[in-house]
Amino acid sequence: MISQVFILSSKGDHLIYKDFRGGAGNDIVSIFYEKVTALTGDQPPVVMNHKDIYFVHIRQGGLYWVATTTAGSSPFTITEFLNRLAALVKDYCGSLSEKSVQMNFALIYELLDEIVDYGYIQTTSSDVLKNFIQTEAVTSRPFSLFDLSNVGLFGAETQQSKVAPSSAATRPIQSSREQGGKSEIFVDVIERMTVVIGSNGLLMKADVEGEIRVKCYMPSCSEMRIGLNEEFSIGKSQLRGYGAAVRVDECSFHQAVRLDEFDSHRILRLCPSQGEQTVMQYQLSDDLPSALPFRLFPTIERDNGGSAAINVCATIPVPKGSVSLSQELSSPDQSAELKPQSRAVVWKIARFAGGTQLSALFKLEVPSLSSASMLEVGPVGLSFELPKITATGLQIRFLRLSPIQPGPSQRWVRYVTHSDSYTIRI
Amino acid sequence: MPYLGGEETVRELRRALSNPNVQSDPLRYRNTILKVIRTMSQGVDVSGLFSEMVKACATVDVVQKKLVYVFLCSYATLNPELSLLVINTLRKDCQDPNPMVRSLALRNMTNLRLPSLVEYVEQPLTAGLRDRAACVRRVAVLGWAKLHNLHPSSEIDAAVVNELYSLLRDPDPVVMVNCLRALEEILKEEGGIAINKPITHHLLNRLKECDIWGQSEVLRVLQRYRPQSEDELFDILSLLDSFLVSPHPPVMAATLSLFLSISSNLPVISLAALERVSGPLLAACGSGSREMRFAAVCHIQLLLRSVPGLLGPHYKRFFCGYAEPAYIKERKMQVLVELVNDENVAMILDELKGYCTDVNTDTAQAAISAIGRIGRSYSDRCLQILTGLLGLKQDHITSAVVQTMRDLVWVCPQCSDTVCLALDGCEETLQDIQGRQALLWLLGVYGERISTAPYTLEVLIDRVRSEASLGIKMELLTATMRLFLCRPAETQDMLGRLLHYCIEEETDMCVRDQALLYYRLLHCGIEKTREVLQGRRSDPSLGVLIGRPAKPVSQWARCFNTLEPLSQGAVEAESDSRGSPEHVTYNSKPNADLSDTLSCSHIEEVHSGAEKIEEVDCAWIEECVRCPAVLHCSPQSLQAAMQLVNIQTLAFTPQQMLPWRVYLYTHTQRSHSMDAPNTTLILGELLCTGEANQKSGVKKGTADSEAGAEGKEDQLVRKEMDATADRLRVSEDGQEEEEGIKVILNQQPKDDDALRQFLTILITVLNTLSSEKD
DSSP: OEEEEEEEETTOOEEEEEESSOOOOTTHHHHHHHHHHHSSSSOOOSEEEETTEEEEEEEETTEEEEEEEOTTSOHHHHHHHHHHHHHHHHHHHSSOSHHHHHHTHHHHHHHHHHHEETTEEOOOOHHHHTTTOOOOOOOSSSOOTTOGGGOOOOOOSSOTTOOOOGGGGSSOSGGGGTTTTOEEEEEEEEEEEEEEEOTTSOEEEEEEEEEEEEEEOOSOOOEEEEEEOTTEEETTTOOOSSSOOEEESEEEEOTTOBOTTHHHHOEEEEOOOSEEEEEEEEEEESOOSSOOSEEESSSEEEOSOSSEEEEEEEEEEOOTTOOEEEEEESSTTEEEEEETTTTEEEEEEEEEETTOEEOEEEEEEOTTOOGGGGGGSOOEEEEEEEETOOSSOOOEEEEEEESOOSSOEEEEEEEEEEEEEEEEOO | OOOTTHHHHHHHHHHHHHOHHHHHSHHHHHHHHHHHHHHHHTTOOOGGGHHHHHHHHSOSOHHHHHHHHHHHHHHGGGOHHHHHHHHHHHHHHTTOSSHHHHHHHHHHHHHTOOGGGHHHHHHHHHHHHTOSSHHHHHHHHHHHHHHHHHSTTSOOOHHHHHHHHHHTTOSSHHHHHHHHHHHHHHTGGGTSSOOOHHHHHHHHHHGGGSOHHHHHHHHHHHTTOOOSSHHHHHHHHHHHHHHHTOSSHHHHHHHHHHHHHHTTTOHHHHHHHHHHHHHHHHHHHTOSSHHHHHHHHHHHHHHHHHOTTTTGGGGGGGSOOTTSOHHHHHHHHHHHHHHOOTTTHHHHHHHHHHHTTOSSHHHHHHHHHHHHHHHTTSHHHHHHHHHHHHTTOOHHHHHHHHHHHHHHHHHOGGGHHHHHHHTTTGGGTOOSHHHHHHHHHHHHHTGGGOTTHHHHHHHHHHTGGGOOOHHHHHHHHHHHHHHHHHOHHHHHHHHHHHHHIIIIIOOOHHHHHHHHHHHHHHHTOHHHHHHHHOOOSOOHHHHHTOSOOOOOTHHHHTTTTSSHHHHHHHHHHHHHHOSSSOOOOOOOOOOHHHHHHSOOOEEEEEOOSTTTOSOTTOEEEEEEEOOGGGGGSOHHHHHHHHHHTTOEEEEEOOTTOSSEEEEEEEEEEOSSOOSSOOEEEEEEEEEEOOTTOOOOOTTTTOOGGGGGGOOSSSTTHHHHHHHHHHHHHTOOOTTOOTTOEEEEEEEESOOHHHHHHHHHHHHHHHHHHHHHHO
16 A cells, blocks of 8 residues: 655656555655665665655666555565556656656656555556557657767668667657657567676676567557567576577566467467567566677677677776776767765776777876775776677567558667676686 | 636636536637646635536536535535536436446545535445446445444444445455445444455455455455465465455555464464565565655565565665665665675675765764674674774764774674774864763773863863853763763863862752752762762673564554554664663563573472462562572673563662562563464563571561552553552562562563563573672
């Protein structure tokens, strides 16, 4: 049961406040914000309580999404609800930011009204909600091509010429009927890698968490068929086909997915509802089929040619008390800076071509250097985005919609691998 | 956020709202209303616009209607009279052909939260229950719950309750779930909705139709159901099996809760369920949402209490990502400590070592104390890491390392040599109070082996005037005294100075009293001083029992899938590692198998109930145990042994003295009852009157009348203790055997099982102690 829901900006501005049960003090929001700011770290615990009011919050899009509840509620339900709420707001407003929430507050109130009644979650399915939501979304910039912060220049693999603009999928679902019915569907294969490489260069841990996400802007789509690699296999024992198998350890599907053709042909059938949904989740630990995307001994090297990584950022912890940094970088579009606050050198590489090797030489000035200070260097954390590549090798063979869509429709399949935590010990 | 110029804004908005030109243009009208709501959510008080907004309510534009309702629901309680005007519009909307408008009107009618409007609302709500459209029925059902909570005292019509029960069979799953929710609220006083067999089976059969929110709600309500036969139980369990491995964490957690509650007396089933659920929980640990990860890791900690080895092979999943927030890292480290075994210890230590230099000091310190915990089983490797960390010469790391070493030495005295060597020179880096206290403790206890100890203390003693912390001064006093006992020549002078300062100049009473105590103690002679101060320097008995025993599922089943594990666990772990000599406390969970291995001969005499004590809710047991050697145990080791099984000693006579007695108490969990206060307090006395089988004349006529002073509950433990202890003395002990120790137990409230189990444990401890002595 949820008593209140509110959304705060990171500075503590009230964006949305909705009281479902009544009887709560007006100062509840300020109490929460005081609790957050009273903590020294920037990461307040998920659950905080004030007397017998419990605050559960998540951070998304730089905002605090908070629900107040009682001690006996399920943390899984509340966090899942808040995540779902944020996802719905994103679907309806196009993107998640303080600005978009501020501009669409009426829409969000309307959504909240339909999602929760008297503190009980009624429905979060966008299929049901679309019948009730009347307010139109207001978008700040229809296509934010220049907004490099959310660059995701993934192209469709087979059609190199027709690359979807990165912001194509960040638009509200409802506006599709007004914008000349541009019906599009995006199928994204997103993988997050967690890697630890030991100081001797040996792989100590490699996990991939992947998901297939469908984002649908088609008003009428009764059935969609997604074909995966034929040799896709689940678990250790089962192997299919003759070629190199694409294997995952565990795999789970959205409840709307029908799997009657999955065993024989690896085809997922579903009726996508409008908006974003995760069709399939899978995970693979330890033995990855492909080589690791990055290596770092004294240098970072990139194998697995043919493409490029973007937004690569290496964070190298350095000894406490380092005062200055001199650097030798191999090209001008890279940058490196010393962040004394977090005790790290941050080396940013905007674009890292496949099969190449970049080197950087950092010289640090540490006034009180002892041999032990060397222990403080490392491990290096690497964050990156690899478009068009999946670490597991999972591919979408085809994407068919039925009935055949009237008018022009576009289908996009995009692949991306993110780093969740890519650590290299020195 | 206070908004400057609020009044000005309100005035402007009022002008716009009452402008006929604006009112005639739907788009402008709507935009003005939008502005009002925006100002409202920024925190400005716009309640002055109420009457204008009421007028705006009468419109055909649904969006505008919704906006106005948002406003009205927020301010209706401030303007009850004006709200009456809205009711007419709302009631008219309830007749609208569009079901969306009907549900909207009905919902907001009940959301106004005005007791005065109840009479107008009841009729549309009754009609709403029979509406054709499911969305109206959903709203109407919850509307009754809202209505009930406005007047919690008033009885809701039995006909409505019946109708709600019948709506459990509504074709729409959300209506069904809402009925459950509404009935739970309306019938709260009677303990919620009646969960009988037909309802349970109906709900279970329709579970698949619900979405995940509905499923978790239904599963939660069903926890109250108790299957009537074993067959039924297994039917239910097999039906629910697919939900147990659901990819949606809320459903998975709710199902496991249900499993644990209905199979609470079938431990095998519970354990099997835990094993099955570990897969989905692990998947949730890798979820994209870090809050979800956190919830999952916290619940895994619960699981590990009962099945310690459950996730051993998956330990790598608990390695921290470098960008993860500190609160997740801390929990993951706690899990890693639990999962250590011979195969993975190297990997885990290597990983933890990496976190020790984390930028976040909390994470770094948590990692260091995690290494310390592992050090109890793998001391060499861990000490090597810890010693290496001292080389960094960073205050927060050194402090954490010294504290960890102190705790480690307390448990594993064999580490002391390495620790003594490592301590050299770290006093310069230490800044914080806890770290210095730990160092002082180590210097005092192991002073004879640390060559520089007197010099380190001397520096501190010279600076004692500027020392602000009370704890440091006390610890310094004790450490200097201890060091004096083993290295008198080097310490005598500085001890004199310190005592002089503390007695003559110190303003704090605590420090002064302690100094005076030591001063007088020294007058009693060096032997006495030694006896008092050189107690234990470690707790060897802890070493054997380091591996955490598996606890029964029932101990935590109730807080599974609540917010409790997310908020409380961190505190628990923290208190674990702070404070001087660490005592690992175990819950006094009766592990009966321990007593089987040891044979103990005892004659049991139970006088249960009324003849001795007036209160019915008390239990009384007397019995004799033959374990003479216990008499010769030092009080400290007796206390330590008792604490191991969570028995607290209150007072005892010195060893060898006759009559020898010990008073103790403990809290135990009530094993069977599911409700109400579930702990009971046990008070006990161990008495040995010596070989001569004296007819103990110790009773000194303490009156039985004090029995009435016994408190209601366990809060006033101490006071109660005195009363009971006095009373205990009155007990006759004629039939006692030679060399026997008499155990007298008193318990409140009564719980025979727990008392028996406690007795078994106590006897086991006593026997163990005496066998050690032999």
